[in-house]
Amino acid sequence: MTKDKEQNNVETLAALQELIDVVAKLRSPDGGCPWDLAQTPETLTPYVIEEAYEVVDAIKNGTKAEITEELGDLLLQVVLQAQIASESSQFSLQDVAQSIAQKLIRRHPHVFGDVSVQNAEEVRQNWEQIKAEEKGEASPDSQKLSTKLSRYNRTLPPLNAAMKISQKAADVGFEWENIDGVWAKFHEELQEFQQALATETPERQQAELGDLLFAVIQLARWYNLDPSAALQGTNQRFVQRLQKMEAVVSRPLSDYSLDELEALWQQAKAQIAKESQ
Numbered sequence: 427m428t429k430d431k432e433q434n435n436v437e438t439l440a441a442l443q444e445l446i447d448v449v450a451k452l453r454s455p456d457g458g459c460p461w462d463l464a465q466t467p468e469t470l471t472p473y474v475i476e477e478a479y480e481v482v483d484a485i486k487n488g489t490k491a492e493i494t495e496e497l498g499d500l501l502l503q504v505v506l507q508a509q510i511a512s513e514s515s516q517f518s519l520q521d522v523a524q525s526i527a528q529k530l531i532r533r534h535p536h537v538f539g540d541v542s543v544q545n546a547e548e549v550r551q552n553w554e555q556i557k558a559e560e561k562g563e564a565s566p567d568s569q570k571l572s573t574k575l576s577r578y579n580r581t582l583p584p585l586n587a588a589m590k591i592s593q594k595a596a597d598v599g600f601e602w603e604n605i606d607g608v609w610a611k612f613h614e615e616l617q618e619f620q621q622a623l624a625t626e627t628p629e630r631q632q633a634e635l636g637d638l639l640f641a642v643i644q645l646a647r648w649y650n651l652d653p654s655a656a657l658q659g660t661n662q663r664f665v666q667r668l669q670k671m672e673a674v675v676s677r678p679l680s681d682y683s684l685d686e687l688e689a690l691w692q693q694a695k696a697q698i699a700k701e702s703q
Contacts, residue, residue, distance in 0.1 A: 449462075477502075571595070575591045588639070608648050612641040612644070618634050619635055666698055670693075670697055
């Protein structure tokens, strides 16, 4: 290790220790922050998800400074979770770091062992095999399709989970013969959702809405479309149109009638379409 690299490591560890100390102070009953003291692992989970998405957005669209900031916010969630756990002697940040380091060593035997690989695909296959062995997924129960799909439902965002579940089910033959069957299912679920809205309880309405969304995702899969990217694009276009509307008005949008808002919306839509040509 060169002297410069060694010095950089020392400074990195010092910066990490400073963050650990700051978080510990925030969680201290003696002079800490009331908000931080009130948090639990469960109350912080929305922030973990939010910060992860903001990191992804910064990587796609942000500057180096923005990426650095968002990665720091995500790192804070890791340190905060470890700090809370350490207060009840569950685990520490050291345990977290050691666990992931050891996992990386185990799952890269071509780097840290004597296994030979020819390409990235072999690396992926080795990783999945080692992962399955570590998690005991070689047992008959763990190999059941329902067990695997349940894990996707627990760990992935709903749209991603639905796509993954439908893909894996299709892989074993649980699939329509052609696209006509998918469209028929969509119209069936739409009708059932409309019926639920008219006569059923909110619980049944929500269940039928879920069935309808799942049917839409099946259509996306058959047409090789990404529903998450599609919805994200729609959200972005909606916000862009509102920005255009707000740029040409002199009062808050809430002061305008519905007809006026519709006219402004169509004007903004046309302007964006023209700019994208």
